[in-house]
Amino acid sequence: MDYRQLTEASVADYVASVPALAARFSSFADIDVREVGDGNLNYVFIVTNLAAPDETVVIKQAVPFLRIAGESWPLGRQRMAFETAALRRQAELVPGMVPSLFHVDPEMSLIAMQNLREHRIVRGELIAGRRFPLLADHLSTFLARTLFFTSDLHLDPAVKKAAVAASVNVELCRITEDFVFTHPYDDSASNAYPPGLEQAAIDTIQRDPALRAAVAEMKWLFMNGAEALLHGDLHTGSIMANERETYVIDPEFAFYGPMGFDVGAILANFWLAFLAQEHHQRAAGADPAPFRNWLLETAEAVWDGFRTKFLALWREDDASRGGASFVGRDLDGGASAEAFRQRFVTRLLADALGFAGCKMMRRIVGIAKVADIAGIADPAVRARVEAQALAMGRRLVLDRHGFPSIGRVSALAREIGRVDQVPA
C-alpha cells in the first residue's frame, strides 16, 4: 500500500489488514500497541494480543527523515531495504541470531518481525551489572560467520563483487563518516560536549594532528575497504540477549566495509562499559572489580573466539576445496595459506582497535552518547570516565599496530580506568 506513517493508533489496523500478520492473531479485541523505538532513526511498535501474549509482532517503520533530528533532516526510507536484505543474509549465516521476518512491505518501508520477548537489550543489562555467560561465544560466532562467508575468502569474486554493488548504502554510511570519523574531531556544531569535561581533554582529540591523521586513516578504510557485509552499527544497544540466546538487531547500516569495523564496534562498547562500571558498581554498593573483570574478559573472549572461529571456518573452507586457498594451490602442506591467515588476523586486530578507538571517542564528544556513561549523574565522576574513554580511544587509534594480543588492551584499560586516574 502507499506509504503513510503509522502511529500507535493506526498500527493495529495495519496488522489486521495484512493477511500474513492477521493470521498470527486469534483476535484483535484486546490489542496492545507500544512504540519503543530508541529514538534515533525509526519507529518501532510492539503489537500484542493481551488475551494471548504469545500472539505478538514487532513492526519497524522508517520515516523519511532522521528521527533524532526531526523532519528537517531528510533520510531516505530505502534504509529499510538494506535492513531487510541484511536480516535475510544473516538469517542464512547465523540462524537463530537475528529476529525472524514475518512480513516485508517495501512501499511502507516497513518490516514485521519476531518480538524478542524473552530477551533484553544488552546495554541496559550491562549498566545494571548483569552478566550473560554465553554472550561472547555467541557474538564471536556472529562475527566469524557473517564476516567470513560474505568475503573473498569464501565467495566467488563475481558473487562478492555483485554483493558489494548491491549494498551501496550512501545515506547511512554518510552518518558514520560524519558522526564517527569527522565531527567529533573538528569541533563541529553537532557535537555535544558533556558539562564537566575539561577543554584540555577535548583538545587531545581535536588539537593533535597525529591523532586526527590516524582517525582519517580509519575513515579512509571505512570508505574504501569493501571486505565483507557488515552489520554496520554493532553496539550493545543492537544486541538482545538472555542467559541462553543472543540476537543481533537493527542492521540498517549494513554495507560492504572493513571487517574490523564490526569487531571494533562491539569491543569498544565493552570497554566503555568497563570504564563506566567503576561508578555503577560502587553506586550499587558493590566492589567494582569482579564485574569489571568480567567485562574485560568478555571483550577478550569476543576477540579470541572470533579469531579462533574465523580461522577454523577458513581452514575448513579451504580443505573442502582440496587445499586451494586465497593464496592459490597448496605447494607446501598449507604453510603459505596459514602464513597469510596469521598475517590477516594480526592486521584485522589492528583495524578493529583503530575502529574501536574512534567509536569510543565519538561517544564522548559526538551527538550520540552511550547511557553507560551519559547516565552517570555526578558531573565530576562522569567527566573522569569520559576523559578516560578519550584517552583509551586515542591510544587505540594511534597505537593500533602495537598490541600483540587483546590481553594488552585489557591491561591498557585497567591502567587508564583506575579510579584515581584522570588522563590529561
Place this chain on the structure above:
Amino acid sequence: MDYRQLTEASVADYVASVPALAARFSSFADIDVREVGDGNLNYVFIVTNLAAPDETVVIKQAVPFLRIAGESWPLGRQRMAFETAALRRQAELVPGMVPSLFHVDPEMSLIAMQNLREHRIVRGELIAGRRFPLLADHLSTFLARTLFFTSDLHLDPAVKKAAVAASVNVELCRITEDFVFTHPYDDSASNAYPPGLEQAAIDTIQRDPALRAAVAEMKWLFMNGAEALLHGDLHTGSIMANERETYVIDPEFAFYGPMGFDVGAILANFWLAFLAQEHHQRAAGADPAPFRNWLLETAEAVWDGFRTKFLALWREDDASRGGASFVGRDLDGGASAEAFRQRFVTRLLADALGFAGCKMMRRIVGIAKVADIAGIADPAVRARVEAQALAMGRRLVLDRHGFPSIGRVSALAREIGRVDQVPA
C-alpha cells in the same frame, strides 16, 4: 547493428556504413586496413585512406573470448563498455592524454578512435634505447589527476559510491587476480617458465610462505581497496608517446581499485626495462650506464612527480572548500590535513612497491611476458635478468614498508642489476 566479428576484409565496409565515421573519409577507393592488435584480448584495425593519410581511424573490437587463449576461453564482450566509460572519464580528467573517441557501437562491442600516427608504443621504444624527455612528467600528471579526482578525497561520497558500483569489472579483474596474484606463485599449469631460469629461482617465489602471504596481502588489497578509478593495466605497452606528447590507451581493465596498483604497474615496467637494458645496450655496442640511469631517474620522477602533483591537487581542492578536508574542518592552520596527506602518500608508496613487485614476478614465470626480457636471445643472459627481476620483485613485496624514498628502490635495482649478479 547486430554483433559480428570484423576482419581486415570487412572493416572498410563497416566504416563506410557508419555516417560519423564515413564523414572522416573523402573517398573509400584507396582504403588500407591493417590489424595491429597485440594479440592478447581484442582486434585492432587501423583504417587509412592512402590517398589522404590524415583520413585515418582506429577500430577496436572485442571478441567473446580471450584472443590469446582462443575461443575455448570465453570473455564477455562487455569489456568494451568498461573501456569506453574509462576513456570518457579520463578524457575529462587528462584531456589530450587519451585517444579521442569518434564512435561507440555497443552492439558490436566496438569503438572507433583517433589513430595516434605520430606516437609509438613506449615499450618497444625503450627496448630500442630511445628516451622520452616528457614521459615522467606526463605519466605523473595522468596518475595524479585520474586517481585524485575519482577518489573520496575529491568526490561527494554518494557520487563516488555510485561510481564504484558502476565499475564492477568482474572478468578482467579475475584475469589480474589469477595471473598477477595467484598463478605465478602456485606453480599453475598456466605458467610459462623460461628455458634457462633455474628451479632455485622459481622456488624463491613459490616455496616461501612469507612471500606468498605478502603477495596474498596485495591480492586482498587489489580485490577490496576501492579507492579510485584505475586504468588497471598501466604497463609501457599501454602507453604511446613521442618527444612532445604521451597517450595512455587500452583501459579495458578499468575498475575501482587501490591507487597503488596503477602507480606500481608503471614503476615495475621501468625497473624491468632497467634490468633488461644491461643486455640491450651492450648488444648495441653502448655503455649501458647512461640509459639505465635514465630509466631509474624516470621511475623516480614518475613517483616524485605523482606525489608532488597529487598533494598539490589535494591542497588546492581543500583550499577551494574553505579549508575543509577529508579530516574535517580546519582547526590548526591545516596541520591535521597535512599530517594525513603525508601519511597517505607514505602508505601509497608502500602499496605501489608491493604491487610493482607482484607485476615484476608475474612477468617472469606467468603466461604474459615483457618483450624487454623475453626478447633476449641468449638463454643464459635472459635467465640472469629474469632471476634479478624475481629477486627485486620479492624484495619489493616483502619490504614494501621499508623504503623511505623512491631513491632507495633505485639503489636496490642497481645492487640487484649488476652484470655479475645472479641472485639466489
